[in-house]
Amino acid sequence: MTEITHYSQVWTHRTPRKRLLLWGGWLALVALFVWCWQLMNENTIWFFVADAPRQAADIGGRMVPPRWEYFPELMQPLWDTINIATLGTIGGVIMAVPVAFMAARNTTPSATILRPIALFIIVASRSINSLIWALLLVAIIGPGLLAGIVAIALRSIGFVGKLLYEAIEETDAKQIEAVQATGASGAQVLNYGIVPQIMPAFWGISVFRWDINIRESTILGLVGAGGIGLKLQASLNTLAWSQVSVILLLILATVVLSEWVSARVRHAII
Numbered sequence: 001m002t003e004i005t006h007y008s009q010v011w012t013h014r015t016p017r018k019r020l021l022l023w024g025g026w027l028a029l030v031a032l033f034v035w036c037w038q039l040m041n042e043n044t045i046w047f048f049v050a051d052a053p054r055q056a057a058d059i060g061g062r063m064v065p066p067r068w069e070y071f072p073e074l075m076q077p078l079w080d081t082i083n084i085a086t087l088g089t090i091g092g093v094i095m096a097v098p099v100a101f102m103a104a105r106n107t108t109p110s111a112t113i114l115r116p117i118a119l120f121i122i123v124a125s126r127s128i129n130s131l132i133w134a135l136l137l138v139a140i141i142g143p144g145l146l147a148g149i150v151a152i153a154l155r156s157i158g159f160v161g162k163l164l165y166e167a168i169e170e171t172d173a174k175q176i177e178a179v180q181a182t183g184a185s186g187a188q189v190l191n192y193g194i195v196p197q198i199m200p201a202f203w204g205i206s207v208f209r210w211d212i213n214i215r216e217s218t219i220l221g222l223v224g225a226g227g228i229g230l231k232l233q234a235s236l237n238t239l240a241w242s243q244v245s246v247i248l249l250l251i252l253a254t255v256v257l258s259e260w261v262s263a264r265v266r267h268a269i270i
Contacts, residue, residue: 063245070243074231074250080145081227081254084220085213088152093206095153096160103161104168106176107194118161125158130216134225148225152213159209167201168194203269211262218251 101107103118133151141147171194179193221229228247235243 059241062241065242066245066249067240067242068246070246071250074228074247077221077226077228077231078250078254081217081221081229082214084145084148084152084225084227085210085217088149088217089156089206089210089213091149091153092156092209093160096157096164099157099161100164100168103165106171106173107168107190118165122158122161122165125154125156126162127158128155130155130213131219131223134220135223138224143224143226145226148217148220148227151220151225152217155216156209156213159212160205163205164198164202167198167205171197200269204266207262207265207269211258214258215255218254 099118099121102109102114103122105111105115108115108118130151133154134147137147137151141150175197176189176193179189184192217227217229219229219232221227221231222233224230228251232244232247232251235241235247
């Protein structure tokens with residue numbers, strides 16, 4: 001008579017190796033937290049931290065009531081800020097379009113040379129903040145609106161280029177093949193097979209980037225790149241807190257309005 005042995009196996013969510021790796025990851029995270037906490041303690045004066053609520057309340061009290069008679073002086077700097085964001089967005093979009101087509105796998109002329117260059121441009125643009133671009137450009141071409149416009153444009157290339165080349169890669173291949181089947185040239189395939197598919201995404205990305213640039217351009221004046229940030233810097237330097245409150249309220253209203261306009265335009269397009 002043959003004896004049959006039954007082996008019972010207990011199912012577990014993770015294998016012992018995975019559990020060990022999970023616990024090791026948690027220990028590494030705790031060690032990193034402890035190290036960061038010690039580093040922060042070495043460079044933090046806790047007396048100032050404890051006094052921060054009182055200082056914040058004191059500055060807040062000086063900002064009230066706002067000095068509303070200062071409001072007319074902010075109209076021209078505000079208009080400059082809007083122009084910086086708008087012209088910078090237009091310039092960034094114009095430069096980002098060819099970069100996006102070179103970066104997309106299905107439209108790049110050279111996957112070994114041009115695509116890596118385009119991806120590097122996108123990463124470089126996205127990795128450098130617009131404030132840093134403005135600092136560099138103010139040193140190169142001098143203070144003023146032009147430095148702010150170019151800074152916004154250079155910053156916008158990475159954002160627009162990345163989202164646009166992803167939209168190009170997600171186009172429906174069947175529509176492109178249908179255009180190619182008619183014997184169309186490469187330019188015609190691009191014009192009739194790809195561009196119509198990405199136009200809604202293109203306009204949505206452009207408007208969204210303009211909305212972001214409105215916010216970013218408000219602080220470029222802090223480094224001399226023009227706009228309402230110049231007035232903010234001047235008021236902060238003179239401790240004119242009632243003027244600072246007016247500027248901050250105006251910036252808030254401008255950002256809210258730009259967000260509303262951006263949402264309405266994107267809704268109408270998409």
